[in-house]
Amino acid sequence: MDHSNKLHILQQAVDLTAMMQEKGEQEQWTDVVESISIRENILNGIFPVSEGDNSIEFKALLECLIDKNEQLTQLCSQQKESLQFELKGITKNKKAVNAYQTV
Numbered sequence: 001m002d003h004s005n006k007l008h009i010l011q012q013a014v015d016l017t018a019m020m021q022e023k024g025e026q027e028q029w030t031d032v033v034e035s036i037s038i039r040e041n042i043l044n045g046i047f048p049v050s051e052g053d054n055s056i057e058f059k060a061l062l063e064c065l066i067d068k069n070e071q072l073t074q075l076c077s078q079q080k081e082s083l084q085f086e087l088k089g090i091t092k093n094k095k096a097v098n099a100y101q102t103v
Contacts, residue, residue: 006046006053010061013042017068024075032076 001009016039023031049058 001045003052003055003058006049007055007057007061009042009046010058010065013039013046014061014065014068016042017065017072021068021072021075024072024079027079029079032072 016035020032020035020039023029023035046053
């Protein structure tokens with residue numbers, strides 16, 4: 001694959017990651033999950049990189065992808081913590097109901 005095609009594909013990965021982040025911020029997690037395999041396939045198309053891919057444009061896009069991915073990862077971690085907190089609350093409520101029913 002030539003360098004310009006890799007740049008185009010890398011831009012698609014950046015755009016998709018940005019869209020995933022937006023969907024996560026809107027709490028549309030199903031859309032985020034559905035996009036994971038698409039993004040993985042896109043990234044598999046450009047890696048491994050070669051010496052010819054060592055351009056300023058390629059590096060800039062790659063850095064942008066890494067930044068967006070870190071933001072998305074942080075958003076996912078926050079959602080995970082929130083869900084764990086909710087699950088603990090549900091578990092406590094269930095225990096309280098069970099205790100009340102046994103009395």
